[in-house]
Amino acid sequence: MTSAPPSRPPIVPAAPPAGGRRVSLSTDPVVRALAALLVVNATGNGLFLTISTLWFTRGLGYSAPQVGFALTLAGLCGVLAAIPAGRASDRHGARRVLAVVHLIQAVAMAGYAVADTYTAFLLLACGVTAGSRANAAVRSALYAHSLPAATRAPALGLLRAVNNVGIGAGAALGAAVVALDRPGAFQAAILADAATFLLALVPLRKVPATQATLPPAHTGQPKAPSALRDGPYLLVTGLNAIVNTLYVVLEVALPLWLVNHTRAPRTLVGALLILNTLLVVVLQIRAAHRATTLPAATRSFRLGGILTALACAAAAAAPHRSPTTATVILLTAVVLLTLGEVTSQAGSWTLGYALAPDHAQGDYQGVFQTGISLTQALGPVLITTLVLPHGAIGWIALGAVFCAAALALPPTARRAEQAKTARFG
Structure with a gap:
């Protein structure tokens, strides 16, 4: 989202033929673990998306142009993060890399609660966004390694629905924070979002620890194709x-x-x-x-x-x-x-x-x-x-x-x- 030896087979849900029975969240342990991870993370994301602009402008006191520049720069940093994160997943295992990414995101997000200089705000914005894009790439690799091809698309559909439920719940919490309109409430919400990255590590441990291995035809080659x-x-x-x-x-x-x-x-x-x-x-x-x-x-x-x-x-x-x-x-x-x-x-x-x-x-x-x-x-x-x-x-x-x-x-x-x-x- 640690890597097991290549010989260890991944634990994956039973794979019905394409178009067969649907993936069951209640019975599939891998999908359930991934769903739990996503709903925790998505709730934090929904909370953050609802309060972030107000906190940046009214709480931290930065102007709209300053926030816009920081988020644009952060977006460019995000573009640079996905490819190395994906390659690291192939080399070290997606679950191990995702755990590291979550730790980085937790630290960067918590920093938003006390980003009292613009330089710090810029660096944190780049860290948060780069972590988000790296997270997406590594999770995609994790899905490839832990879900069978025959059921991957239905499972991802289910996970996306769960993700949206989490975002909706987080947005509702964010609306309550906005209604309170107190600096302490905004800071507590930022720290709560940071904590979701750590909390999500619990279900992540239940996802199979696998990593990509080269097929026999490519064994011995110095690099996998780019x-x-x-x-x-x-x-x-x-x-x-x-x-x-x-x-x-x-x-x-x-x-x-x-x-x-x-x-x-x-x-x-x-x-x-x-x-x-x-x-x-x-x-x-x-x-x-x-x-x-x-x-x-x-x-x-x-x-x-x-x-x-x-x-x-x-x-x-x-x-x-x-x-x-x-x-x-x-x-x-x-x-x-x-x-x-x-x-x-x-x-x-x-x-x-x-x-x-x-x-x-x-x-x-x-x-x-x-x-x-x-x-x-x-x-x-x-x-x-x-x-x-x-x-x-x-x-x-x-x-x-x-x-x-x-x-x-x-x-x-x-x-x-x-x-x-x-x-x-």
Whole structure:
């Protein structure tokens, strides 16, 4: 999320055929451990996301431009963290590396409670964000090492639903902290979030300690193949990164669009995010069960990108409408966007794992996560400068980008699969 000898077989859930019975959280010990880890971590994340901006500006006293610069710099640091973390997972075992990452995150997060100089704030922001992106890459490697391919996508769908439940619970706690509006309450919440990284180490111990091993054909070679030299996989990573910009649309573009360009009530911003969270919890597992093979995953991803494009078109129609009509349009846009999210994510999981060699999953997942990190670092700037200022035309253009990426994915994935077969058999 320590590494066992390579000869030790991983403890994994029984693997039914793709499309067979669903992964059972109540009976599968590995999935249960991963779910417990995620719900603890996600609760802390939801808490932090709800209070962080207020704490940085009102509690620590930094201006909005200072906070924006720090978070932008932190995002770039995050881009640099995923690949080395993934490679370390292949070499030392994902569970051991994840434990180290959690310790780093706990220390960096706790520092936010007392970051009384801007230099310290910058360093902590970089540490927290780099830890977050490293965490994502290492967890992806852990899933590859501990979950069988036949049930991995359904298990990840279930875990993502659990993750959203945790974020929702944390956000509720954060709302209570905001309501109290006391510095001590904010500091206690920051420290509680830091403690979740340590608490999550308890279920992590129940996840099998495994690491990647080279297949016989590659034994004796000095290095495993690098994902950075795998052109077809990099293309898939890039297309996935483009469609992953949908999160920036949900969290940045739609709220700004609603507030500055429509007559919908401002309170709708929170309702849109809640609707998205609930729909993901309800729909993600089912969507994941339909994307367990590579052909099904490419179709799911393509559908997700197209639905996201339709969401952009819907959002473009919201200005110059009555408050009621604008509200209905924006709710429709979020429903379409969420359907695009759950279907594209279900396809993305299978694509990221199936197109990577088993003996270098950490390296490949690090690259895959780096693509996502780039969208998180650059997406807000690109959307606020290239999309929103151009109104409906900007939204239509953004939708066209999503659609093009979705349609380009299936042939690109086929080429990546052929390249993988040619290189690794």
